[in-house]
Each structure stands twice: as C-alpha cells, then as structure tokens.
Amino acid sequence: MPTITIEGPPIDVKKKRELVKKVTGIAVNIYKIEHITVLIKENPPENVGVDGQLLLDRKKLAKQKG
Amino acid sequence: MPTITIEGPPIDVKKKRELVKKVTGIAVNIYKIEHITVLIKENPPENVGVDGQLLLDRKKLAKQKG
Amino acid sequence: MPTITIEGPPIDVKKKRELVKKVTGIAVNIYKIEHITVLIKENPPENVGVDGQLLLDRKKLAKQKG
Amino acid sequence: MPTITIEGPPIDVKKKRELVKKVTGIAVNIYKIEHITVLIKENPPENVGVDGQLLLDRKKLAKQKG
Amino acid sequence: MPTITIEGPPIDVKKKRELVKKVTGIAVNIYKIEHITVLIKENPPENVGVDGQLLLDRKKLAKQKG
Amino acid sequence: MPTITIEGPPIDVKKKRELVKKVTGIAVNIYKIEHITVLIKENPPENVGVDGQLLLDRKKLAKQKG
Structure with missing residues (x-):
C-alpha cells in the first residue's frame, strides 16, 4: 500500500511505463511510503x-459527423 | 463521478448499450448529477x-445433472 | 454476481433504497441472473x-461566484 | 501485488487480524509471491x-418476523 | 456479500479452484455468512x-542479471 | 474516464489537493483526455x-522496538 488503480482506455507499453513511473x-512524495x-x-x-452512451x-457518431 | 462498476459475466454489445443507458x-435521477x-x-x-466453487x-456439474 | 459498485457523493437512506431497487x-433483466x-x-x-480539483x-468557488 | 480487497459487513479487530493472516x-502458497x-x-x-433490498x-423485516 | 477481489498475475485453473475454495x-468462518x-x-x-517500474x-532485468 | 482510485492511509486535505492536482x-498528458x-x-x-499482519x-511492534 498505497495501491493505485487506473481505469482507462488501452494504451501502449511506453505510456504505461511513463504512467507508472x-x-x-x-x-511516494505525498505518502512518504516506498511500496507503491x-x-x-x-x-x-x-x-x-x-453520459449513458x-x-x-x-466514436462512431463523432466519425460520421467528422 | 458517480462512477458505476458492474462486475458480471460476458454479455453482447446490445445488452451493454441497454445496461449503460x-x-x-x-x-442521474437519484444523484442529480449529469456526468456518470x-x-x-x-x-x-x-x-x-x-460459494467456494x-x-x-x-456449469459443468449442472450440465451433467441436466 | 453480478456485483455493482456505485462510487458517488453521500445520499440519504431513501435514495439508497430507490437506487438499489x-x-x-x-x-436482473439484462443478465438473467437473480443474485445481484x-x-x-x-x-x-x-x-x-x-479535472484536477x-x-x-x-464547491467553495461556486459559492463565492454564486 | 497480489492485492486482495474484501467487501463485507463491519467486523471486530480480532476477526480482521485472523482474516488477514x-x-x-x-x-502466498498459491501465488508463490511474498508481498500480499x-x-x-x-x-x-x-x-x-x-436482491434489490x-x-x-x-434485517428489520427478519426481526419483525422473528 | 462478502465479495472478495483478488488482483494478481495470471494463474492456471487448478490454482484458481484452490484459491476460491x-x-x-x-x-465463511469469520463472517458467518454463506454467500461469498x-x-x-x-x-x-x-x-x-x-515501486515505479x-x-x-x-522481469527482463532479473533475467539479464540471472 | 479515466478514473483513478488511490487506496492509502489517511492524509490531510492539503496533501489530497496536491495528490489530485x-x-x-x-x-491528462498520457491519455490525452481531459475528464479525469x-x-x-x-x-x-x-x-x-x-504480509499477513x-x-x-x-506500528505497535515498531514502537515497542523503537
């Protein structure tokens, strides 16, 4: 702990690496605890x-409008 | 927020669409907040x-009994 | 299962009762499973x-602007 | 990791201690990983x-019937 | 309820069966409630x-060192 | 979405403000999406x-040793 869960769309490994780091x-700075x-x-x-959709x-709608 | 997480078995897109809507x-009616x-x-x-299983x-057991 | 988790602001018991029902x-209609x-x-x-705030x-800012 | 989240009713500290242990x-036995x-x-x-209630x-209903 | 969520690495079905059981x-012993x-x-x-990585x-680093 | 859940020990409002910001x-930088x-x-x-404790x-043990 702390444990941080990030619910988002798919991303590539490079972004995952940056996000985690x-x-x-x-x-670590805020909690003053090492194991994250x-x-x-x-x-x-x-x-x-x-919003219900x-x-x-x-995305399909946005493309059609686009 | 609010954020609603539904843990269930796999379902098809049509049901997902209906569920979300x-x-x-x-x-929205209960919380009076738009962004869900x-x-x-x-x-x-x-x-x-x-129950431990x-x-x-x-499902396999149910089929065998079925 | 299914298990549905709703993360929101505090609400009163009446609203909780309605929300759950x-x-x-x-x-039940969508998953065709009873135990929710x-x-x-x-x-x-x-x-x-x-959005970072x-x-x-x-809420304080909204009141000041009010 | 692994991280195990247990959603239940309130329990006393003695039970929490036993549950965690x-x-x-x-x-540890199953995952062969120490940090749980x-x-x-x-x-x-x-x-x-x-089930919608x-x-x-x-609990109130059960007491009335009881 | 209770609902227990276990976030871990991939494991095989045999281990899942054992873990759940x-x-x-x-x-059940601690909560005295049947439906888990x-x-x-x-x-x-x-x-x-x-820890930021x-x-x-x-795993790659461990292999290189190994 | 994205929704980020941070499970940690209690912290004061100042730290919460900093953490969220x-x-x-x-x-926002990684997902290129505004609503977080x-x-x-x-x-x-x-x-x-x-680790089972x-x-x-x-904390009590650490104090006794301390």
Missing part, C-alpha cells in the same frame, strides 16, 4: 459508458 | 467463485 | 478530484 | 443491497 | 507497476 | 494487512 513518484503498486486497467470502448457509439 | 438514467461513467467488467467463468465447475 | 431490476449485490460507496467532497474546492 | 497465508496486501472494507447495512431493511 | 472457507463471491483478476506484467521490465 | 496532470476523476480512499491501520499491529 510518474504516478509512483508523486505518491499501480494497476493499469484497459477498458475496450464497448465496455465503457459516458457506450464510448464505442460515441 | 438505463443504469445512467437512474443514477459506467464500467462493464466481463469475468470468464473460471475467474469467478460462488468456480462458475466453470458449477 | 431500480439498479437491481435492470441488472449493490455496494453504495459515499465519498466526502475532500476525497474526490474532478477537489470537489470541496469546486 | 489466513487469507495472506493462502495467497489485504484491504478490509466495512460496509454499513444501509449501503448494501442484496437494502441489508438494513432485510 | 480456501479463501471462501476462511471468509470471489473475483480473480489476472493482470499482465506490462499492466502492473511495483513495470513488472515486465523488472 | 499532480496525478490528474500526468493522466480521482477517488482518494483512506484506510484505517486496522483495516489493512501487509495488520498495519495496526506492525
């Missing part, structure tokens, strides 16, 4: 709803 | 235990 | 950050 | 819904 | 950070 | 187990 650095675990959760756009559908 | 509608995020988590039957094994 | 109804658990998590405004501070 | 022992974190979350009966209300 | 046994749900979450090494990178 | 800044929610969860030392007991 930077978020851990902040947490970070869990990155990647959610496909058909499994996330924002799947991200999948919002 | 309806659950968000209720949450819903995360649908799909768990394979070998990763869920109910994997869902995977319960 | 309605969200469960939807989940709902966990309502109440977060004080100083423990929630939106504590809800506590956003 | 025993669950960690099992996890256990988070015990205590949920008041008005924040938990089972708050635990708070189920 | 044993953890449930303990929880266990969710096993498997995290790939590129999605977990420990992805597990993926720690 | 900095973690959100990093997440951060949930800070404060766990009392009797509800957290590390409650934090409560580890």
